[in-house]
Amino acid sequence: xxxxxxxxxxxxxxxxxxxxxxxxxxxxxxxxxxxxxxxxxxxxxxxxxxxxxxxxxxxxxxxxxxxxxxxxxxxxxxxxxxxxxxxxxxxxxxxxxxxxxxxxxxxxxxxxxxxxxxxxxxxxxxxxxxxxxxxxxxxxxxxxxxxxxxxxxxxxxxxxxxxxxxxxxxxxxxxxxxxxxxxxxxxxxxxxxxxxxxxxxxxxxxxxxxxxxxxxxxxxxxxxxxxxxxxxxxxxxxxxxxxxxxxxxxxxxxxxxxxxxxxxxx
Amino acid sequence: xxxxxxxxxxxxxxxxxxxxxxxxxxxxxxxxxxxxxxxxxxxxxxxxxxxxxxxxxxxxxxxxxxxxxxxxxxxxxxxxxxxxxxxxxxxxxxxxxxxxxxxxxxxxxxxxxxxxxxxxxxxxxxxxxxxxxxxxxxxxxxxxxxxxxxxxxxxxxxxxxxxxxxxxxxxxxxxxxxxxxxxxxxxxxxxxxxxxxxxxxxxxxxxxxxxxxxxxxxxxxxxxxxxxxxxxxxxxxxxxxxxxxxxxxxxxxxxxxxxxxxxxxxxxxxxxxxxxxxxxxxxxxx
Numbered sequence: 001x002x003x004x005x006x007x008x009x010x011x012x013x014x015x016x017x018x019x020x021x022x023x024x025x026x027x028x029x030x031x032x033x034x035x036x037x038x039x040x041x042x043x044x045x046x047x048x049x050x051x052x053x054x055x056x057x058x059x060x061x062x063x064x065x066x067x068x069x070x071x072x073x074x075x076x077x078x079x080x081x082x083x084x085x086x087x088x089x090x091x092x093x094x095x096x097x098x099x100x101x102x103x104x105x106x107x108x109x110x111x112x113x114x115x116x117x118x119x120x121x122x123x124x125x126x127x128x129x130x131x132x133x134x135x136x137x138x139x140x141x142x143x144x145x146x147x148x149x150x151x152x153x154x155x156x157x158x159x160x161x162x163x164x165x166x167x168x169x170x171x172x173x174x175x176x177x178x179x180x181x182x183x184x185x186x187x188x189x190x191x192x193x194x195x196x197x198x199x200x201x202x203x204x205x206x207x208x209x210x211x212x213x214x215x216x217x218x219x220x221x222x223x224x225x226x227x228x229x230x231x232x233x234x235x236x237x238x239x240x241x242x243x244x245x246x247x248x249x250x251x252x253x254x255x256x257x258x259x260x261x262x263x264x265x266x
Numbered sequence: 267x268x269x270x271x272x273x274x275x276x277x278x279x280x281x282x283x284x285x286x287x288x289x290x291x292x293x294x295x296x297x298x299x300x301x302x303x304x305x306x307x308x309x310x311x312x313x314x315x316x317x318x319x320x321x322x323x324x325x326x327x328x329x330x331x332x333x334x335x336x337x338x339x340x341x342x343x344x345x346x347x348x349x350x351x352x353x354x355x356x357x358x359x360x361x362x363x364x365x366x367x368x369x370x371x372x373x374x375x376x377x378x379x380x381x382x383x384x385x386x387x388x389x390x391x392x393x394x395x396x397x398x399x400x401x402x403x404x405x406x407x408x409x410x411x412x413x414x415x416x417x418x419x420x421x422x423x424x425x426x427x428x429x430x431x432x433x434x435x436x437x438x439x440x441x442x443x444x445x446x447x448x449x450x451x452x453x454x455x456x457x458x459x460x461x462x463x464x465x466x467x468x469x470x471x472x473x474x475x476x477x478x479x480x481x482x483x484x485x486x487x488x489x490x491x492x493x494x495x496x497x498x499x500x501x502x503x504x505x506x507x508x509x510x511x512x513x514x515x516x517x518x519x520x521x522x523x524x525x526x527x528x529x530x531x532x533x534x535x536x537x538x539x540x541x542x543x544x545x546x547x548x549x550x551x552x
Contacts, residue, residue, distance in 0.1 A: 006360050013356045016349065017367075020374055020429065023385030026395065030388070080281035087278030091271050101538050106289060108478060108534050110486020112503045113527040114289070119510065120299060120520060121292035140288035143281050163270060172273045201378045204488055204503075208510075220380045224387065224493050236381040243376045247369065 024240065031233035053234040062219035066200055069131060069215060073138035074196035080139070081146025081195075082188055086180060088151070090159045100151075106144040114141060115208035122209065129211030137205050142195035149194050153187040189253050197246060293527070299520035318521035328505070332525070335501040338416065339484035342423040346431040346480045347473060349424070354435035354472070355465075359444070368436065375429045383493050386422050387413065390494070414496030422494045423484045430483075431476035438472025439465065471541055478537055482530045502526050 034046035053059055084103075092099060106114060118137045119129075127133055161183060165175040181188070203217040210218055216235070223232050303315050322328045357364040374382060389396050390413045397409040412418045442465055450460040488503025495501075502522065509519030 006356065009352055009356045009360060012352050013367075016353045017370070019349075019425075020371065023382060023389060023425070024374060024377070026388065027381070027385050080284055083277030084281035087274050087276070091274035091278065093271075097538075097542075101534070102290075103285070104534070104538075105531070108482060109530050110482055110503075110526060112486040112488055112506060113293075113523050113530070116506060116510065116519065116523045117292035117296045118288070120516060121288075121295050124295055136288050140285055143285055147281075166270055172270060175270070197376055201376070203378070203380060204486075217378055217380055220378065220384070221489060221493075224380060224384055232381075232384055236377075236384065239381055240373075240377050244373060247373060247376065251369070 024236070027233045027236045028240070030230060031237045033230070049230045049234045053231045056231065058214060059216075059219060059231070059235070062214040062216045065131060065213060066216040069135055069138060069206075070196045070199040073135050073142055073199045074192050076135075077139045077142035077146050077195045078188060078192040081143045081150065081191055082181075082184075084143065084147050085150040085154060086159065086176070086184075088147070089154060090162065103144050103147055106141040107148060111141075111202070111204040115205040118205060119208045129209055131210070131213055134206050134209045134215075137209055138199045138202060141202070141205065142198055145198050146191035146195050149191045150184070150187045153190065154184050186253055186256060190250065193246060193250050193253070197243075296520040296523055296527075299517050300524045301521075303517055318518050319525075321518060322521060322525060328522070331500055331502060331505050334416075334499075335485055335503075336529075338420055338423070338499070338501065339481050341420055342427065342484045343431075343477050343481045345420075345424045346428040347435075347476065350428050350431040350435055350476070354432050355439055357432070357436050358439035358442075364436070364440075368433070371429050371432060379426045380489060380493075382426060383422050383490055386418070386425060387493060390418050390421070413494065414499075416495065416499040419491045419495040419499045419501075422490045423487060426490065427480040427484055430479040434475035434479065435469060435472040438469045438475075442468045474537060474541065478533060482533060485529065486526055 029042070031049055032045050032047070033042045034048065035043035088096065088099065114137070118133070122129065122133050159180060162175045162180050165179040166172065170178065201217065203221065206215050207218055207221065214222075216239075220232060220235060223229060300318050301314055301316070303313065303317055322332070357367055361367070388394055391397075392409050392411055392413065394413070397406075400406045401409060412421075446468075447460050447464050450464050451457070455463065485501075486503055487501060488507055491499050491501045491504055492507075495504075502525075506519055506522050506526075509515050509522065513519075
């Protein structure tokens with residue numbers, strides 16, 4: 001069957017992508033605009049907002065906190081989540097469906113509920129608000145995301161190899177360390193990256209638990225609520241560049257994964 | 267082989283323990299708070315009461331906020347389906363560049379949504395960029411006032427959550443067998459009829475998965491109405507925040523939070539009953 005080119009649909013898709021990207025491009029332009037407000041026409045190129053941003057000690061501290069929280073919670077949740085995934089794929093036999101549904105709750109439930117529940121919990125057991133409890137909560141959320149990502153990518157095949165290794169005389173620990181973990185390593189990396197991004201972007205739970213400290217999203221929120229400084233544009237630009245970097249590295253990992261798996265099969 | 271499975275099973279426990287203590291236990295605690303009247307866990311045994319829920323469902327003020335949040339999230343979901351269906355269809359059936367376009371679509375998704383909402387504040391404000399352009403070109407004489415209204419909040423919600431709708435739709439439409447549509451056409455169905463009776467009906471799974479991913483976060487949103495909305499767009503999230511940080515009524519705040527949680531859990535269970543749990547994680551292929 002011959003088909004005409006879907007002209008209208010193509011135009012619509014282009015418009016849709018414009019709709020998604022135009023607001024972002026706009027903020028990038030204003031990050032370099034020397035005018036004070038957001039008035040057209042543009043006034044000319046400047047880097048003063050960048051200077052202002054990098055000399056704002058609050059912003060730098062917020063970034064530092066965000067990185068610390070995201071790295072720690074990604075690492076812990078990837079460790080826990082990897083064990084969870086292996087156990088659920090090859091281990092758990094009863095109540096599997098119920099199990100998976102409960103584990104999906106942090107992904108699907110509004111973060112607001114999670115944040116409030118955590119706030120009430122930590123206040124009830126008298127643990128002061130701050131970065132440590134933000135990490136505790138982030139891990140409890142990220143475990144589910146790591147699980148989600150890894151369940152989607154690890155196929156039973158990689159874990160069947162484990163049984164083969166044991167048949168050939170490997171100990172259980174040896175089969176995990178030398179066979180399973182190397183085979184699923186790309187998924188582990190993907191899980192780490194994913195939970196890093198979840199934690200790095202997380203706003204609501206952090207906002208409820210952070211107390212007087214700052215993370216980058218909390219800092220942005222306070223900037224947005226009380227007046228809008230062009231410094232936010234600079235943050236937006238930097239965040240976008242950082243995000244693109246992460247996405248590219250995730251893509252590279254996936255490509256590597258493809259090569260590795262084809263090598264294993266051959 | 268049994269010992270392998272037994273040992274593998276043990277790997278589950280650390281994660282499960284963490285999950286139970288820092289995720290499930292907190293939920294259980296707000297459950298207790300919502301059915302009691304005082305600050306609990308301070309020695310005296312709390313008495314069971316339904317007063318908090320009575321207040322939600324009897325006072326008009328709270329019912330209005332609850333209803334408004336549901337309405338706004340429903341409108342958001344509707345528009346996100348409307349906007350993203352053609353794109354998902356195009357990506358799934360009409361282009362070879364779907365992979366790269368999907369990655370492109372994920373870029374804004376990974377950029378903090380506060381940043382993206384900030385862009386909308388710039389666009390919509392009274393001396394914002396859209397107004398400036400429209401005034402300058404003479405299309406309008408007076409600037410429109412949208413910022414700090416429900417419309418602005420809905421626009422922000424739609425913008426933020428629409429990419430979440432595209433992905434499950436794309437995944438479902440891609441799996442639809444084109445020969446079914448051709449068969450319908452051969453049997454005399456018009457193009458439009460074939461689309462609605464075959465393609466559209468078969469993509470219900472995707473629509474429902476997308477609805478979960480859009481409706482639930484929209485219902486629990488707090489930052490977007492706080493930034494783009496005004497007094498007519500207070501949502502559940504803003505009310506709850508107020509209860510905990512300003513009014514200090516934990517029991518009532520917990521009851522409201524629990525109502526939100528119950529609504530979303532009901533939706534999730536309904537979905538996993540119909541389509542199975544695997545559909546939830548399979549619909550989210552990033």
